[in-house]
Amino acid sequence: ALLVIDLIVIFSPKIPGLSYTGGLGMTGWIKIPGIGLTFQPVELAKLITIFFIATLGSQYNGRIDTVRDYVKLCGMLSIPFLAVVAMGDLGSGLVVLVSGAIVICMSGARREWVLSTLALLVGLVALILALDSVFDSLLGHDVLIKQYQMNRLTVFIDPDNADSDDAYNLQQSLIAVGSGGFFGKGLGHATQSAGGFLPEFHTDFVFAFLSETFGFCGSFLLLCLYVLLILSTIRVAFKCESLFLRLSCVGIVGMWAFQTFENIGMCIGMMPITGIPLPFISFGSSSMMIQLLTVGIVQSIWRHRSGAA
Structure with missing residues (x-):
């Protein structure tokens, strides 16, 4: 169902x-x-x-x-x-x-099954990348990978030589992160976003905006809060008697951790650019409602951790 x-x-x-x-x-x-x-x-x-x-x-x-x-x-x-x-x-x-x-x-x-699956996925991705241009040339349009997705991958692999909007976005994001320094420029003084240079600073590149505004200290504090949230939820998971509730908590942790890692990683050039929002920070009512719902679910699981079937 x-x-x-x-x-x-x-x-x-x-x-x-x-x-x-x-x-x-x-x-x-x-x-x-x-x-x-x-x-x-x-x-x-x-x-x-x-x-x-x-x-x-x-x-x-x-x-x-x-x-x-x-x-x-x-x-x-x-x-x-x-x-x-x-x-x-x-x-x-x-x-x-x-x-x-x-x-x-x-x-x-089992660990060997998981490792074999990872190896299979890596091989499958490599095969798709190798065959993508062949299918595109034969059929005359994007088949396996869209052009904008390929551009983002190219920017991630070689950002200096890439020539696309995504390369510009990454460059401006890196400038914003670096210009924030240790303490940041302060609220209302983030020139990259205020000047219109940093794209989507309220959604995709919100971490770059925060880094420019609050600097290394503010970014580090934000990361500490994420770590605290994740560790607290893991603690809730292992306090549960119900395996279903425990696995649900672990899945929520995985969702938070991956979205955080991917969003921050793309802002500093460690991950390919995607539209994945930063949990609890990126602008967007749909994402915020679900993230707050997950917090409520975790709190409910903690309350019913004992005696849950």
């Missing part, structure tokens, strides 16, 4: 009457009739996928004994992942994949 709900949520922007196209041609949103509320369903799908995989993983009582069961779990995770990718949101798809994979690992998957 959770899988069906997950897929309905993911593909809801394709439902006539619900689909909504925002500013700059943004897709993947729905607009609820009557009240005019817009929402990005993939944010909710991230959480549903965690519960879905945690439900499956809890059936093995902390130990996955056969390769068949492990492959079954991986196959079930691939369904929402591929559905999100099919909707054109690779960044959110990676969040779904990573958080679900962490739940599978904590469900009792």
